[in-house]
Amino acid sequence: MKSILFIIGFSLTAVIAYAQSPVGRWKKISHVSSYEGQTFDSHVALLKQRPCAAKIVWVVNADGSYRLDAAASGCDESYSKIQTKMYSKTMWKLTGNRITISTQKDFSVGQTYTLTVTGNKMVWVGTEGQGTITYQRI
Numbered sequence: 001m002k003s004i005l006f007i008i009g010f011s012l013t014a015v016i017a018y019a020q021s022p023v024g025r026w027k028k029i030s031h032v033s034s035y036e037g038q039t040f041d042s043h044v045a046l047l048k049q050r051p052c053a054a055k056i057v058w059v060v061n062a063d064g065s066y067r068l069d070a071a072a073s074g075c076d077e078s079y080s081k082i083q084t085k086m087y088s089k090t091m092w093k094l095t096g097n098r099i100t101i102s103t104q105k106d107f108s109v110g111q112t113y114t115l116t117v118t119g120n121k122m123v124w125v126g127t128e129g130q131g132t133i134t135y136q137r138i
Contacts, residue, residue: 020115022060023060023061023062026057026137029043050079052075053073056068057072057073058135065092066087066091067087069084098114099112100113101113114127120136121134121135121137
């Protein structure tokens with residue numbers, strides 16, 4: 001009986017861990033932050049200036065890389081190159097429900113978020129005031 005309970009518990013843990021996996025291709029749908037008591041969505045503001053950014057894809061790879069893919073976005077070449085280069089060395093790691101992104105291989109410097117993946121939505125809530133980023137799986 002104990003071994004059956006152990007197997008069920010282990011299986012549930014594996015399913016929950018997989019359900020929280022950020023691996024995939026995502027589109028950013030919002031980045032809500034607060035500054036001096038004012039809440040704003042910087043992604044909505046970006047889309048007003050650069051509507052093409054709605055077609056940028058964020059790729060979270062199983063190898064730990066976190067990339068921005070602007071190839072099919074329709075953004076001008078210089079903007080696409082700059083954005084792609086900014087994320088060309090970014091890595092991610094998951095510890096429990098905390099995702100950290102960094103350009104440092106040892107993650108000595110980075111940003112950490114509480115991660116929730118539900119269905120086709122992924123939400124990152126900043127642990128140090130970075131706001132809340134919401135993605136939709138594509």
